[in-house]
Amino acid sequence: MARFQIPYLVAKPNANGTARHYWQPDKLKIRAIATAGFSVAQVLAEAGLAERRLQDDFNDAARQAEQLNAIANGFIAGTVKPSLSAAMAQQPDAQQLAPLIRRPDLVASVIANYKSSRHFTKLAASTKRDYTNHLAKIEAVYGDMSAKKIGSLMIEEYYEALLDTGHIHYANARMRIFSIVFTHAERIEIRGKHTNPCNNMGLTGTTPRVRFWSEQETASIIAAADRAGLPSIGDAVITALYTTQRQGDVLTVPRMAYTTSHLRFTQSKTKAVVRIPVANLQQISDRLPAALARAQILAPDAPQLIICETTKAGWSKDHFRHVFSEIRAQAAKSCPSLLGDEGAGLPSALFMDLRDTAITRLALAECTLDEICSWSGHSRAGVTDVLKHYIDLSAGFADKAGEKLATYLQREAPEAIGGKA
Template identity: 30%
Template structure:
């Protein structure tokens, strides 16, 4: 051995399920641990520095092994293991809890002399909460981890796993909700957040769903509702076709009478007025709905009510009976003698209640209505109307035929001899 040099022995650190790269320890779950739902993680101190070998070994004994036992016990009992929160950290769960308390989610006490804060619609708040709960159930370890440790690679990986397990639309919806929470955290610098890790992730957007019902399909739905004794669903469908209102809005509509060919409705929750021109079809259904409410002794003024309770439909109950009507329309309905009351309409199998809104827009456009005219009835944002028309009417043969017919008339009027 030369003077001034010394042989240095290679030190091999062996800790169960912990790998080392350049002095940086990381928990790497094996197949058995992954089956339990455990995720890999870097082993760092609270200040962000890497744990030593002794600290990593202590982490395995103090946190990993108890967690494995906890998850196994929960699985054996048929329950879900509780989420573990990173000690001393401001977690993703903490961030969502602060988001739910923010002004957009809770208006708080009004300040005299100042405009009332705008709060998100109840349905929007429910949707955000549902997506956050879905994230917590999908990856409880991530939900209980430090928000400051989130990075673009982690979120891209999360999106890929969500897409694989829950589909493209759900993956995007959960990431959108997470992005809203992170935006709030960055603005308030919660948990030390200074940069938004969910920005510009390059997430692919799915094609917009546009499903437009035909006149035959909608006739089958309404007739099926009447045939199986769920006429209130038939009324709700007609309201959707004639007003273009969302389900929650239709279920809250109260009949406020009519004046000079216009039907007036009032939102039971917001008191907003909705006015639409009368049509024979809508008038007939409204008259039938009023008769049914009188027979039932209903006290509320909502156009559509649950006949079992006499109260407005809850969304869950309405969706349940809507599916019953759709199933009947798909299979068809026969009378006691075996004759068809409603012919089977299998194409309705994928038709959802929310598709009534797209159908209303499309039917109005086919009737020759302009975008401002459609908006005056349905309340859509013009961009949404254009989006619906782009996806459907661009390939609509009736529109193409009408357009070419106008071109022919124009050429003839100009004496064109091409």
């Protein structure tokens, strides 16, 4: 969507390379118009328009946008009085602001259909919020275009514009969500099968985050949390480190999921059932009974195993993230690596890194891929994706490989060991 020097004049691309022009005031401008006692519909009606779409010719659209800006500014300043009453302007306002559901092939219609489908409603709440944000941005640009007519060239141009902002991760996420829209268009037979223009477009690669927590860092965080009177932070760290789960699942583990031998619950994102044999793991088996006892005292009726000491309720994600950062800062006084070392290329330790650390520890313990998948509830592809980034990071993999190679050579080719040139 192109914007010009004329305020609120925007252009949305057509499939044939032309553009549609709109007068699109932002929320602050709309609020200012409303505060003055008027509506966008009255501004449009005063200019003889029934909707925000302007002339196709740019010069004509520019003149219309300037006229609309002058009327809006006059309404706000009190120097222009509307010639039409608010009631007379309501019909065009209704036409303009009505949802874009006139045709089922419009991108806005496909998005609405997707958001009401099981493919969207089954998602976790946090995923829905993220998707909804991207879908709104997509609809703002392509909502009134036919999903049938959007091709690879238009998608490539949109992606290039997103990359120009410098936020590669965000641009890639937007295109992945757009791809979901086109996949849904295929599913409801708006587009033909295998015509998704986002497929195989070659998204710009980004350097994956690789951060392995050391045992010292884990111990330092837990000790700092206990000293601060917030042992639930330490409980969450231990739970994440041994269950390989994301923050959202860790904070919502139900206390009924814990027995003296296992921690059993269902992942919110994949619905996979996770069953961790905690009885054999002293660090977590020593921690969880105390966590359960504290939870029952702080919030007897709450379902969560991990309860915030200050609110006496389950942790919200944002609150936990904020307090965790404070505890990490305290722990860093004795363990500086927690805050990272920019010169050494070491990022700060984040709670989300515990998931990858946990999976890597299982691999270092010589668990098979299937065993790690069974333990974590993640797919083989997901576990492999984690491990391929951490194999080079941990010297333990190379050490174990060396031990195995030495054993093999001792058995199969002893002459290869200690031979002289």
